[in-house]
Amino acid sequence: MSLDPKIPAGPLDQKWTHFKNHAKLISPANKRKFKILIVGSGLAGGAAAATLGEQGFNIECFCYQDSPRRAHSIAAQGGINAAKNYQNDGDSVYRLFYDTIKGGDFRSREANVYRLAEVSTSIIDQCVAQGVPFAREYGGLLANRSFGGAQVSRTFYARGQTGQQLLLGTYQALSAQVAAGSVKMFPRTEMLDLVLVDGHAKGIVVRDMVTGEIRSHAGDAVLLCTGGYGNVFYLSTNAKGCNVSATYRAYKRGALFANPCYTQIHPTCIPVSGEYQSKLTLMSESLRNDGRVWAPKRKEDAGKLPQEIPEEARDYFLERKYPSYGNLAPRDISSRSAKEACDEGRGVGPGGLGVYLDFADSINRLTRPVIEERYSNLFEMYENITGENAYERPMRIYPAVHYTMGGLWVDYNLMSNIPGLHVLGEANFSDHGANRLGASALMQGLADGYFVIPYTIGEYLSTQFGKPRPQTTDAAFQQTEREVRGRVQQLLDIKGSRTVDSFHRELGLLIWDKCGMARDRAGLESAIQRIPQLREEFWKTVSVLGKGETFNQSLEKAGRVADFLEFGELMCRDALDREESCGGHFRTEYQTPDGEAVRDDANYHFVSAWRHEGDNVPPTRLKEPLAYEHVKLATRSYK
Amino acid sequence: MNFTLRVWRQNGPAEPGRFEEYPALDIPADASFLEMLDIVNEGLIHKGVEPVQFDHDCREGICGTCSLTIDGVPHGPGRGTTCQLYMRKFQDRDVITIEPFRAAPFPVVRDLAVDRRAFDRIIQSGGFISERTGSAPDANATPIPKPTADFAMDAAACIGCAACAAACPNSSAMLFVSAKIGHLGLLPQGIAEKNRRVLNLVRTMDEEGFGNCSNYYACEAVCPAGIPASFIARMNREYTAASVKEAIGATL
Amino acid sequence: MDLPLGKWLFSSLGKKLVVAITGIILVSFVVGHLLGNLTFFFGPDLINAYALKLHALGPLLWVIRLALLATVVLHIGFTMLVWKENQAARPQKYAVNAPIQTTIFARTMRLTGLIVLAFIAFHLAHFTLHLINPSYATLHTDLDGQQVHDVYRMVVLGFSNPFVSGFYILSLALVAFHLSHGIGSLFQTLGLSSQTLRPVYEATGRIVAWALFAGYAAIPVSVLFFGLGKGVRP
Structure with missing residues (x-):
């Protein structure tokens, strides 16, 4: 099977223009005839639903939350990048493109990333027109802040709630289309399977989470905008409901899963405080603009209060190791440096799993009101959770799983290898390579939803003219529904003694240990052994109380954890297969003597795309070589 | 414990x-x-x-x-x-x-889960700025004074949790509705639809069966986003102005 | 209602607007009434002359009376409409009742309002219609050679009864309670409030409310405790 990314011909900076000039258009009269199913209502899904609805398509949009306004895009704090160069500091589309490719450790697709950088400027225009209240200068023009992995200020922000404001913009645009009748919204509805008709994605099977009804929806194309799989770690900064089920079910129906081992560990999270902990809270990376990261130089100081450790006994390790980027070094590098300090016994706080993020210098330099203006909500959040005042003593931070760069394989048109199945936002793999730069997730979600899919979906739909839309009464739908019902019933029938959460916690801990910030062959192999056992235990001893025909959160969780129990193995297999260190994937066997990642471009400059071969059968790895026409591969250096 | x-x-x-x-x-x-x-x-x-x-x-x-x-x-x-x-x-x-x-x-x-889709329906009735994807002018084309942008952000911070309506002895949703009206009405981009928006949102709120405001201010006391009840006063003002315009047949 | 005006007035915000505007009229009346009453402290001639002037308005007085009555009816009627809807909006109350932020003045608006209504009825029966003491109607005095109704003597006689005075003072306190929320709050309803102004309105509202109380209560207190107008015999 050959993977054709369908990258348009021509020079890098002309590809998207060229594509748009020659893209297949669908007339307004024909748009009305097509129905598109969109799963997920975050930045990618919401933006796609709003824009495609506005263009005249019939849209059905599904989300597991009680309202599309609650999608987890809302939690992104720091900002959104765009190559506007409003600061006149030398930014350009090319520079944003290059920073993103380099940040991704040269493991993303050139053409996609260039397009992302190109449309980034339109996103800001679009959002401002929607009423997103971005931060402004006194003159009334937009303000920017700098962010990790960049030497220019190109990040637009709305206090510490940029994701929220962008999502509300999307939600409002979506609401307008719901009112106009072009989008039908199905909240509290979870996709449980993908329906293929003659090899094309033509529908989904969903469960109404309120009534428990399992039913099908048929359409002419399916868009999965269902986010990432960070919750495979149990503890992550994702919302509790985030799950891999939609993309994993599609994988089991034949979609390729690309680079599942690329996960991002965010350096600035509030450290874990106990076993009961249900999630980790992120402190925006923007804090690193004004905070200095340090740990005590000597182990003996680790237990002391920060104020008892004199300046000369502090190790500002990011500034020391990466003088040119300092505290703004990319996420993977910063996270690993913090882990190293803790591994050396220099960690602070409970369990020694934390380093300091110190604002004292900035408060002295800029005054406290300026720092409050920038970060007050984050400081409040920190105080609420830890009971400590970060204006007076440094914050404690520790890395946590935050984002997953891997996802379903898609071509330039954002279509997977299954015709009709498109994947947008964090759910696809395309733009961030092995590591995502800060303030790029929002950019990608909105780019895919507002500015890419509306152009590229025509490539598929134009092949579907005159083909009748399948009915949910067709055999393919009935069969898939039966399978879904069977699986739900099976979960309810086990009536075991172990809770769903306990399985999830055990899986999460295992993945964090063996496939977290640092991985090695032995650990990955042991995880690949252990996960199937855990899965078997799950299907024998899990306890899911209640019925399928009611609102039943245990049942919802059980279905998701069952998928994580399979997906975790795929992730470890990918990590094992990739014998190099790149971005968020750090194999301890592949590092320089001073601990820097060693990439193997000769052997691994490709996208790993995994094909499901059957339950409990190892999947097959396919390759999409990353043919770089423009960027010269270089060792990523932030020194 | x-x-x-x-x-x-x-x-x-x-x-x-x-x-x-x-x-x-x-x-x-x-x-x-x-x-x-x-x-x-x-x-x-x-x-x-x-x-x-x-x-x-x-x-x-x-x-x-x-x-x-x-x-x-x-x-x-x-x-x-x-x-x-x-x-x-x-x-x-x-x-x-x-x-x-x-x-x-x-x-x-x-149990403890409730259906808050009434809030979605309120937003659907006009809690947006009609704007076609791709039709926007440059983001810096319209300067917005920083205090105005900040004030709009105060209102936009609403997380739609509905605690305001849950705390109000009258189950009034005024704080939620006024926050959206305030957010969009303060920005130059939202002014074109200002009158229609306030009329539609208030009417939908009433139709959904939320109670009236008795100026108890319980809403603002529980609001996790710290939205002040002064946005309700703003809404009252805008609603009166829009209603007068509508009643006398002026363009909205 | 289909009329555009009806759509407005019967909306949630419109109804409150009606309550607020009628509230303003009633507060103005309460202020005016007090100013008239305070002539009591300047001796019988002034208050009797004031009463005479009022009655001389003839039909206009009736217009004012009916307008005030209509205002009261609207104020109460719209409050009841609002209240009914508010009840319907919260069919199931919380098991734990924890007043949040709300002041005692705000929470007791309906109660104080209704007691004040009863008081107004008594007050009218007492001093205007003379139903409680029909003899009040026959009190006359000489004002600049003219026989006029002796309002001064009626007030002194009325307030000499400790029960009557007590009821008046209590009722006036409830009026002040009502206005303590009402005055400050109506600026919010009218949309004239802001974060900066709200505390000013609320403080001013309370000061005005209790100043009115002090002004009104001064009369029964001075009659009952300080023997003002003691020379007056039944």
């Missing part, structure tokens, strides 16, 4: 509800309120009792999903969402009563 929970259990919207008492034992003070419920639920499952159903998602105070009324106060003591409430705020051996958000437009889905 140990607590006694009195929890509202209700099987469905049409079924009667009741309080059940559950002990919450050995709860770490650093646990969040929802983590405390997780621990209690794990215990219930082991006893073969269906766990308490409650809405939650991001658990970091921004998505607005969590919606518990704790001892009569939506989101419980302190400013912030339920998920950002930590058990150290309570005293050992406290009896804690947990109820769903109560308002006629928010029927109970099950």
